[in-house]
Amino acid sequence: xxxxxxxxxxxxxxxxxVFYFVGERARxxxxxxxxxxxxxxxxxxxxxxxxxxxxxxxxGFGIWLYQxxxxxxxxxxxxxxxxxxxLILVVMKYLPFLSENMxxxxxxxxxxxxxxxxxxxxxxxVSYYVFQAISYLVxxxxxxEKPERHFGYFALYLAFFPKLLQGPIExxxxxxxxLKNRYEFNYDNMRFGMLLFTWGLFKKVVIAxxxxxxxxxxxxxxxxxxxxxxxxxxxxxxxxxYMDFSGYTDxxxxxxxxxxIHLTQNFNSPYLATSVxxxxxxxxxxxxxxxxxxxxxxxxxQWRDLKNLGTAAALMATFLVSGIWHGASWGFVIWGGAHxxxxxxxxxxxxxxxxxxxxxxxxxxxxxxxWQVFVTFNLVSFAWVFFRANSLxxxxxxxxxxxxxxxxxxxxxxxxxxxxxxxxxxxxxxxxYKKTCIDCVSRLFMFKYRxxxxxxxxxxxxxxxxxxxxxxxxxx
Amino acid sequence: MVSERLKKIILExxxxxxxxxxxxxTANMVPGWDSLSHVRVIIAIEESYSIRFKTVEVIxxxxxxxxxxxxxxxxx
Numbered sequence: 001x002x003x004x005x006x007x008x009x010x011x012x013x014x015x016x017x018v019f020y021f022v023g024e025r026a027r028x029x030x031x032x033x034x035x036x037x038x039x040x041x042x043x044x045x046x047x048x049x050x051x052x053x054x055x056x057x058x059x060g061f062g063i064w065l066y067q068x069x070x071x072x073x074x075x076x077x078x079x080x081x082x083x084x085x086x087l088i089l090v091v092m093k094y095l096p097f098l099s100e101n102m103x104x105x106x107x108x109x110x111x112x113x114x115x116x117x118x119x120x121x122x123x124x125x126v127s128y129y130v131f132q133a134i135s136y137l138v139x140x141x142x143x144x145e146k147p148e149r150h151f152g153y154f155a156l157y158l159a160f161f162p163k164l165l166q167g168p169i170e171x172x173x174x175x176x177x178x179l180k181n182r183y184e185f186n187y188d189n190m191r192f193g194m195l196l197f198t199w200g201l202f203k204k205v206v207i208a209x210x211x212x213x214x215x216x217x218x219x220x221x222x223x224x225x226x227x228x229x230x231x232x233x234x235x236x237x238x239x240x241x242y243m244d245f246s247g248y249t250d251x252x253x254x255x256x257x258x259x260x261i262h263l264t265q266n267f268n269s270p271y272l273a274t275s276v277x278x279x280x281x282x283x284x285x286x287x288x289x290x291x292x293x294x295x296x297x298x299x300x301x302q303w304r305d306l307k308n309l310g311t312a313a314a315l316m317a318t319f320l321v322s323g324i325w326h327g328a329s330w331g332f333v334i335w336g337g338a339h340x341x342x343x344x345x346x347x348x349x350x351x352x353x354x355x356x357x358x359x360x361x362x363x364x365x366x367x368x369x370x371w372q373v374f375v376t377f378n379l380v381s382f383a384w385v386f387f388r389a390n391s392l393x394x395x396x397x398x399x400x401x402x403x404x405x406x407x408x409x410x411x412x413x414x415x416x417x418x419x420x421x422x423x424x425x426x427x428x429x430x431x432x433y434k435k436t437c438i439d440c441v442s443r444l445f446m447f448k449y450r451x452x453x454x455x456x457x458x459x460x461x462x463x464x465x466x467x468x469x470x471x472x473x474x475x476x
Numbered sequence: 477m478v479s480e481r482l483k484k485i486i487l488e489x490x491x492x493x494x495x496x497x498x499x500x501x502t503a504n505m506v507p508g509w510d511s512l513s514h515v516r517v518i519i520a521i522e523e524s525y526s527i528r529f530k531t532v533e534v535i536x537x538x539x540x541x542x543x544x545x546x547x548x549x550x551x552x
Contacts, residue, residue, distance in 0.1 A: 142535060311515060
């Protein structure tokens with residue numbers, strides 16, 4: 001049940017009304033039942049089994065880990081819990097990729113291995129709640145959190161429907177206390193949640209989906225284009241994925257706010273980042289914090305004797321994992337590797353870069369900032385090519401032909417031209433003048449003629465929406 | 477209470493002329509103390525005090541006060 005479907009537009013108010021009218025003691029069970037129903041609506045029965053399996057395993061390991069007497073047993077239980085979760089993730093997401101590559105390797109080495117093709121499972125949401133489960137176990141191990149004894153609240157922490165399919169990836173310490181808070185109707189939260197949801201819907205169905213029409217036309221037939229269209233489609237994809245994912249996040253945050261739950265903000269104007277490291281502080285923030293805390297920091301500490309080389313290696317390893325997390329394909333691995341490489345290189349050149357800026361007298365100037373934003377955006381867009389292209393050969397074709405001669409194929413289909421212009425104007429306005437959506441919506445409440453804006457937003461959504469598409473990050 | 481010695485190491489590593497480091501100061505409150513420079517701060521402290529932190533000990537730290545207490549325990 002995607003957030004941009006009619007089913008969800010009916011589901012959300014019904015869940016809210018039931019939640020509102022039942023007693024305080026039953027509220028968690030209403031949210032849990034709604035979350036399971038929401039997941040079941042995907043019509044993939046084994047997903048519910050996987051969710052329950054992750055919940056039961058992690059709940060059990062969390063309590064055992066906390067009660068263990070010796071550091072050795074604690075460590076064994078931590079790795080047992082993480083291993084169980086990773087095993088589930090590998091079976092659900094990576095077995096077909098592994099078997100395909102093993103088969104190719106055995107053919108190259110002329111081995112007589114008979115590797116059977118593995119069925120691809122639908123794994124929507126699994127990588128998100130598995131990451132939450134791992135963070136829960138590590139936080140108990142580090143004594144940052146105590147285990148949750150109430151299985152209902154714990155299961156709801158993993159399954160809470162606004163963030164079940166696409167995050168944000170929440171920490172137990174942030175979400176569980178909010179789920180336990182006594183609910184009282186809050187007009188501001190209700191108004192804020194509904195407006196944030198509508199704003200996210202606008203970003204998804206008007207901007208992202210419209211850009212997607214053009215991106216798909218080029219990326220699904222790359223050999224028909226050369227030069228400018230390939231470059232424009234790549235930039236358009238950078239904006240499409242941002243609007244798609246941040247639109248989803250706004251809808252998730254808006255839905256949760258109806259129940260007085262504040263989820264983590266996932267974006268902070270990422271295309272205004274002045275370096276790739278800065279980009280990762282602003283893009284998919286709940287995920288980047290996760291990989292930073294649970295992969296990068298431990299590796300960086302382990303390899304600290306290697307100084308800068310250790311930090312660079314930790315960055316490479318972390319972002320290769322990030323690439324693989326996004327999907328079992330070489331395109332994602334190269335995308336993650338490219339980000340890792342950009343940041344690993346910056347570890348070595350950053351001190352010299354600072355000296356150069358000082359020598360040129362451009363330190364802390366506006367021109368330097370604009371230049372850095374421009375370079376960072378182009379580096380990130382370069383990596384998006386591998387993320388979006390249908391195959392590695394398509395990605396290489398796009399990169400090799402981007403500066404080629406512009407062929408006679410029309411950049412825009414005749415009837416799409418005004419739409420693209422509209423999208424670019426809307427996007428430019430949004431990126432350049434607004435900070436996070438939360439700031440944006442908060443400011444709007446103080447705006448005298450806000451009702452005019454509300455109506456315009458609804459009219460634009462109704463008249464300018466394109467055919468419904470799934471969210472890009474669903475598949476991760 | 478953050479000792480002058482620890483304060484000096486942190487500020488020199490982060491190339492800061494001065495910053496008021498208190499027990500409850502967290503890394504993200506100090507300019508330039510990000511996840512990349514954090515390891516440089518830790519290495520500088522280890523070298524200065526001739527001590528060795530465990531990875532878990534460093535990851536558990538929440539503020540400068542906890543770092544000071546860990547240094548005190550390690551350096552006896």
